[in-house]
Amino acid sequence: MSTHPTSLVVSPTPVITRFAPSPTGHLHIGGARSALFCWAYAKSRGGRFMVRIEDTDAARSSDESARGILDDLAWLGIEWDDGPAHTLTSGGVSKSIATSARDVGSYFQARRVHFYNAYITDLVSRGLAYPAFDTVEETEAQRAAAAAAKKTYRYPRPSDITRGVHTQGLKDRWARANAGERHVIRFVVPHESIIVHDRILGDVKLAAGELDDFVIRKPDGLPTYHFAVVIDDELMGVTDVMRAQEHLANTPRHVALQHALVRLDDAFMGHPFRTPTYAHMPIICNMDGSKMSKRDKAKVGRKALKDAITKDASITPALIAGKILAATKATFPEADIAAFIAADNDSLDIATAFGVAYSLTLPEIEVWDFRANGYLPEAICNFVALLGWNPGLKTHDGKDLEKFDMPFIASHFTVDRVGKTNSKFDRAKLLSFNADAMVAMGYDALLARWIAWANDHEPLLGKQLTHMAATSHDRTMALVRAITPRAKTLRDLAKSAAFALVADDVYFFDPVAAEKNLIAENYKGLSLVREVRTRLEALDPTNFTNDTIHVIIEQLAQQNAGADNKPAMSLVSQALRVALTGTTVSPGIGETLAVLGKASALARLTRCIDTFAV
RNA sequence: GGCCCCAUCGUCUAGCCCGGUCCAGGACGUCAGGUUCUCAUCCUGAAAACAUGGGUUCGAAUCCCAUUGGGGUCACCA
Numbered sequence: 001m002s003t004h005p006t007s008l009v010v011s012p013t014p015v016i017t018r019f020a021p022s023p024t025g026h027l028h029i030g031g032a033r034s035a036l037f038c039w040a041y042a043k044s045r046g047g048r049f050m051v052r053i054e055d056t057d058a059a060r061s062s063d064e065s066a067r068g069i070l071d072d073l074a075w076l077g078i079e080w081d082d083g084p085a086h087t088l089t090s091g092g093v094s095k096s097i098a099t100s101a102r103d104v105g106s107y108f109q110a111r112r113v114h115f116y117n118a119y120i121t122d123l124v125s126r127g128l129a130y131p132a133f134d135t136v137e138e139t140e141a142q143r144a145a146a147a148a149a150k151k152t153y154r155y156p157r158p159s160d161i162t163r164g165v166h167t168q169g170l171k172d173r174w175a176r177a178n179a180g181e182r183h184v185i186r187f188v189v190p191h192e193s194i195i196v197h198d199r200i201l202g203d204v205k206l207a208a209g210e211l212d213d214f215v216i217r218k219p220d221g222l223p224t225y226h227f228a229v230v231i232d233d234e235l236m237g238v239t240d241v242m243r244a245q246e247h248l249a250n251t252p253r254h255v256a257l258q259h260a261l262v263r264l265d266d267a268f269m270g271h272p273f274r275t276p277t278y279a280h281m282p283i284i285c286n287m288d289g290s291k292m293s294k295r296d297k298a299k300v301g302r303k304a305l306k307d308a309i310t311k312d313a314s315i316t317p318a319l320i321a322g323k324i325l326a327a328t329k330a331t332f333p334e335a336d337i338a339a340f341i342a343a344d345n346d347s348l349d350i351a352t353a354f355g356v357a358y359s360l361t362l363p364e365i366e367v368w369d370f371r372a373n374g375y376l377p378e379a380i381c382n383f384v385a386l387l388g389w390n391p392g393l394k395t396h397d398g399k400d401l402e403k404f405d406m407p408f409i410a411s412h413f414t415v416d417r418v419g420k421t422n423s424k425f426d427r428a429k430l431l432s433f434n435a436d437a438m439v440a441m442g443y444d445a446l447l448a449r450w451i452a453w454a455n456d457h458e459p460l461l462g463k464q465l466t467h468m469a470a471t472s473h474d475r476t477m478a479l480v481r482a483i484t485p486r487a488k489t490l491r492d493l494a495k496s497a498a499f500a501l502v503a504d505d506v507y508f509f510d511p512v513a514a515e516k517n518l519i520a521e522n523y524k525g526l527s528l529v530r531e532v533r534t535r536l537e538a539l540d541p542t543n544f545t546n547d548t549i550h551v552i553i554e555q556l557a558q559q560n561a562g563a564d565n566k567p568a569m570s571l572v573s574q575a576l577r578v579a580l581t582g583t584t585v586s587p588g589i590g591e592t593l594a595v596l597g598k599a600s601a602l603a604r605l606t607r608c609i610d611t612f613a614v
Numbered sequence: 615g616g617c618c619c620c621a622u623c624g625u626c627u628a629g630c631c632c633g634g635u636c637c638a639g640g641a642c643g644u645c646a647g648g649u650u651c652u653c654a655u656c657c658u659g660a661a662a663a664c665a666u667g668g669g670u671u672c673g674a675a676u677c678c679c680a681u682u683g684g685g686g687u688c689a690c691c692a
Contacts, residue, residue, distance in 0.1 A: 132690095229692090249618060394628090399641075483654095569650095584652055586653075
């Protein structure tokens with residue numbers, strides 16, 4: 001764990017890591033962990049952490065997604081030194097990131113096409129890349145034929161192409177391409193085995209002949225992922241690549257490209273591309289072992305839909321569309337919904353809209369989901385850091401150290417403590433971490449966070465809380481203290497706080513609870529409520545605290561002790577609880593009263609008495 | 615299916631590299647008690663794992679091999 005002091009001296013180049021998301025949706029929780037580890041590694045080595053937006057899929061990428069991903073990263077506290085400038089605004093506070101990024105050109109790949117094209121041209125001129133004119137249908141057909149014959153499909157190198165030779169065939173192809181014919185550019189892979197030295201997995205060898213001539217530039221002129229990554233990592237000085245294991249199989253392509261490429265810029269003209277160190281991290285899975293993906297939302301939505309249809313055959317796509325329209329004002333064609341049910345599409349939009357319309361809880365997959373549901377960034381980072389890594393330290397009482405903050409991760413992270421095995425994402429444990437984090441920050445901070453969260457995600461609640469905190473701060477703090485042990489997320493907080501947030505004259509008396517605790521035994525409970533009301537009325541409003549109230553309640557309980565002389569605490573408190581909240585569940589009865597305050601408490605007791613008095 | 619990676623309680627993991635201190639420790643969850651005015655919180659305790667089979671060795675969770683199982687990847691997506 002402790003870095004050897006010499007290692008810093010030995011390593012001359014500063015560490016530069018990067019997180020390179022594709023802006024096609026929200027930040028995936030697995031991506032968040034990748035980013036966290038890259039960030040932590042750079043920080044632990046005094047290096048720089050970079051974010052680059054891989055928007056080379058013109059059809060699926062969007063600036064909105066890019067902004068969302070950057071915002072989620074910033075919210076998590078994973079701040080990049082290099083990358084797009086971004087301002088995080090949360091709870092009315094703004095924070096700017098990447099204000100002194102290195103000047104290495106745009107951090108959006110779609111704006112770096114000139115770089116890629118220069119290197120493509122160079123490769124072609126050296127007989128290491130060639131235009132190919134196959135249609136998508138043709139290659140698809142060949143692939144299908146190979147699959148039918150149970151053979152591995154590899155793109156066959158054209159006979160007019162020889163690696164490293166600028167053949168006449170290549171010249172002809174280039175002429176056709178320049179004339180405007182639709183084409184891709186393929187890389188002429190070397191016939192040699194490639195070894196990836198992985199810092200987590202060890203040496204991973206790919207035999208010669210396993211790679212085919214893969215595409216490095218698409219018909220629209222944009223580079224493929226493989227090519228853009230290799231060019232940019234070199235040009236941007238990336239020294240260490242850390243990413244999920246799903247990328248392991250791509251790495252030989254990248255290494256092959258690095259071996260073939262040389263720098264074309266003045267400062268480094270002719271220098272061969274360097275191979276960064278690689279570390280492939282285990283994958284984060286669902287509890288059922290499958291890879292955690294955005295499609296899981298569709299799966300859950302579809303299952304609920306199917307269950308509903310099984311129960312009630314009259315439910316049709318048209319009916320569902322209507323209900324979605326009513327709930328979300330969004331319109332979906334019946335055909336799309338039918339296709340969704342039949343698993344012919346996995347529309348996230350339909351799944352989400354369906355979830356809203358049918359009050360269905362979809363699994364949290366993206367950072368945004370956790371954010372909206374009231375998880376704390378520090379809890380998420382802490383939890384996610386433990387998926388595939390741990391500091392290997394003990395607490396003072398000998399237990400495994402597993403609660404820590406971002407500075408700790410930044411100073412203690414080492415690649416050699418990253419594991420090799422995939423992990424399952426256990427929400428129950430995350431919830432536990434989140435609950436602990438809420439307590440750990442202290443009630444003042446928690447209130448501020450709760451309000452900030454509510455302002456962003458539940459504006460009405462935010463207004464209510466802001467008003468309450470401003471007008472009666474003591475009662476608000478009492479409320480937070482009372483409900484925190486009953487909540488695991490910021491969103492949960494509102495559930496336990498509902499009794500205090502509802503108006504004095506609208507909450508509903510649960511009939512069963514009222515019968516049992518107020519009316520039964522000849523209105524025993526109600527008479528206790530009357531008695532409490534009389535005694536509370538005598539209290540000074542400024543002295544309406546848990547302690548003073550508790551004394552009064554205990555006295556009354558003692559006076560109503562049963563034959564065994566045990567105070568009738570349960571009798572009194574349950575009667576009061578129903579009177580004050582309409583239900584039998586609330587924080588301690590003294591706390592409940594104190595949170596409401598004298599005026600509100602008396603009003604509620606009066607309303608209860610008026611409602612049930614004979 | 616080809617190629618690649620992986621394998622400790624239900625889950626996250628410590629231990630493995632440098633065999634003995636491990637009839638395997640912690641955490642979450644579960645269960646049982648306790649505290650308690652309800653619900654929670656909190657406290658105590660319990661059940662719960664080295665995938666299987668071969669080696670190597672005086673000795674294997676730790677090293678080697680095979681099997682089985684799981685995962686990833688095979689795009690003009692990234």
